[in-house]
Amino acid sequence: MQANRRRDTKPELILRSALHRAGYRYRCDLRLDLEGGRVRPDIVFTRRRIAILVDGCFWHCCPIHGSRPSVNEDYWSPKLLRNVERDRRNDSLLESAGWTVIRIWEHVPVADALERVRLVLNAED
Template sequence: MSRQRSRDTDVEIALRRMLFAAGLRYRVHRRPVKGVRREADVVFGPARVAVFVDGCFWHGCPEHATWPKNNAEFWRAKIEGNQARDRDTDARLAEAGWLAVRVWEHEEAGEAAARIKKMVDERKSAKKSGA
């Protein structure tokens, strides 16, 4: 497990390429909110959008998650702990005025990028109009 990449995975890189091609500029692997020790994979500062690319196994994807049979209690606690941390992160970011976007590793990069672009554009236009 120590060889599992936690950043700059193929999925993240594909998503970032699509976001860049769509004309979006972003920061990579940043903490969106000071004092909250959670790092987003892609951050759009002015729009206050933080994107997290979640692995199906590690975050318990409803479509693709598998529950290991060996050391089952450990893995169930680990994955459920990750899910609880994800919910806590989303809530903390929302309190600070940020939008947390979750992208599953199995999602097609182009579709995820289009969804993110729409959210970023909406938040930018809402900010300009003073909403």
């Protein structure tokens, strides 16, 4: 698991590149110290208080593409469940601090993800 990246994953880089080409400027992997805990969204629009998290299908138990581990299930099942619980806790922390949370699955086409972010950014204006 040491080789698994926390930041700069392929889906995240693709989305960041599309956002940059569209003229948006953002912060990457910014640690937010909130009341109740810390959160590290993948992409952050600080002034607009928008946090974007790009979730991998396996690691965050995607309802469409998430797969159940077949080897060492006693380790992986609780680990993946803790990831999902942490995601919900982080969403709650961000929202209670006044942030807008956008979660994007890795399988979502980049055009769709970019449009979703654009809609939220335009709604904030």
